[in-house]
Amino acid sequence: MQYETRRLPRLMVAAAVVAVLAACDGGDTTTSAAAPAAPPPPQVTVQPVAMADVPVAQEYAGRTQGAREVQVRARVTGILLERTYQEGQTVQQGDLLFRIDPQPFRVRLDAAEAGLQQARATLQQAQRNWNRIDELWKSRTISASTHDDARAALDLARASVAAAEAEVESARIDLGYTSVEAPLSGVTSLEDLPEGSLVGTGAGDSLLATITQLDPIHVVFSLPEAEQMRERVLLESGKASRIEEQGRVPVDVVFGDGSVHAQEGWVDFTASGVDPATGTIRARAVVPNPDHRLLPGQFVRVRVKGLVRNDVAVIPDKALMQGPQGPFVYVVDAEGKAQARPVQTGALVEDGRIVEGGLAEGDTVITEGVIKVRPGAPVQAAPPAEAAETPASEEAQG
Template sequence: MPPTTLSALLLGASLLALPATAIAQAPAAPPPPSVEISTLKAREVPLSYTYAGRVSAFREVQVRAQVGGILKERAYVEGARVKAGDVLFRVDPTTYEAEVARAQAQLQTAEAQLAQASRDKVRAVELFSRQVGSQKTRDDALSAVDLAEAAVAAAKAQLKTAQINLDYATVRAPIDGVTSLDVVPEGSLIGVGTTDSLLTTITQLDPVYVNFSLNDTDVAEIRRIAEEQNNGASDIKLTANITFGDGKHYDKAGEIDFTSSSIDTQTGTIRSRAVFENPDLYLIPGQFVRVTVTGMKLASAIVVPEVAVMQGPQGKFVYTIDDKNVASITPVTLGAAVEGGWVVLDGLKSGDQVITSGVIKVRAGAPVAPGKATAQTEQAS
């Protein structure tokens, strides 16, 4: 018998000697993958919107001389904080003091002439009543009193003007703020024109403005939610918070006090402004910050955890499981990002269970082994 035939016979005999159970055994199916799930629940969801902003001064006032002359003194430190009414500059007052003295003398003269005209009037009226004096004399005396009274009024006006000019020789701060560098040094001849009257600039830094721009989509959403919250009224108080470039938060909240009524045709955004208290001058004009607008909320919304959202060729989706623990793909339409995940606009409802962990092993239509069910509201907190 050939050797090959003998080997075949021996192999067949050995196979016949094996137990039947060993021959029939096949590889077992893998167990369902372990996953963690989250049960969605409708809840009140606060909304926030974040934009790039820039700090600007609340007011910036140019301090100008209102009378001309030699600038004798600067009574403040450049860059220092000043209060409204503080003395900043003094112009040489000699000329204006002399004008006040001259106007006072003219007023005294006019008052003396009025007193004399009044006495003459009394005598003329008395003589006319006795039919001793003429009617013309009486009328002239009455007119003289009227002219003297007018002269007194004119003299008082001249004195007031001279006093105002003398007061203007002392330049005071019109507002609270921080002063700029000197524009003209002491000893300079200043005037009252547009080119030679500027002395310094005061910038009011408490409070300050933060300017930013809202996109038109957010504005439409804010107005819609505001009308829902206020039963048709669109007015709602929005607050703003600031985050700096290093991630630190400004400890004072601001209030939005202006929103443009038209859209910028170049950027497609709507200009807005918030006002912030700045007692420590921590906010500097020109500084770039992140502005977060708050004050809006959804009364009842579904929020899906961010880790549950997947991206596929047809868009975003999540894995959900049914009462038999079978996974399926559920397309979702998402809204704003909020604390705890994304607002679901379409695709999910309260009570749905979404897979939040172990999704890499999940296959649509295959069973899974959920480890625990976490309430969505607890996960968000």
């Protein structure tokens, strides 16, 4: 009996411990059985699809070249006395560039003018002689031979005067050639012959300098044949139209840093055939260049404008996703769920990417938050303005 009395407290303690453990296990079971709360639908930014006429600009690689490049050459032989400009200077048409020693040509002009005076004196004498002979001939006091000789002498004197006048004009022109003027406005090159050189009229000793016209300047570029054919199909089918300014196709010139030349140019030439070596069509644009920012030989991008795509949709490029079957976008259906929609994309324009097919007027496209979207799952859609205000309001509350 004493042993059982001593054992009883121990049994009671053990029972109490078991009861406590059971209570703890029961609480955990209740907690684990509770279902977790469902996450809210992701918030996304949406944009309704609106069909409109969209201007399209196409860019091509191009290279600049002077609108005109003229070689300044000597037209008479002589000593080059002076160069009147600084090399690399911009000159205007008619500016004096070089002086060739004029003295020999002045002497030749003086001699030609003296010869002209002599010929005119001879003509006057022949005219007076003819007048006398003709009167005698009418009275039949001289022979026909004498009359004919007087007439021939008069005609010869007149011809001599004409030849002398031509000689004077030639000498005057050569004297004028000793002052070499700029044939056009442009930028001068390095001189080819220094002052004091003997210049001539041959190919090897007549070149004095070169002038390149920079305003306007030409930009040469090539149009891919396939792209031109596609544009022609769009124009003929009515899916595109061409807007020209004063009958010309406008262009912008884009520099390597992305900046755009201040003056707009236009296309003035397109080849009538395709280059078989490159499969491209050669074209040229004329661009005003008053500040000479464009220089010959410069690589630029030519942005050809004037093409308009008719009745197409434009969406932000970031809304496009790429899948195994090609590009697609997420649209929000009538139940507020995101659905994948395959699309056919077109050119990249200022406001986004043209969608050729797959979207209709009034469709709601998800443009931001696409990474959080699952096909068929509900989303919380907001237009761009509202979506931009939501983070700001949350930050203010915080």
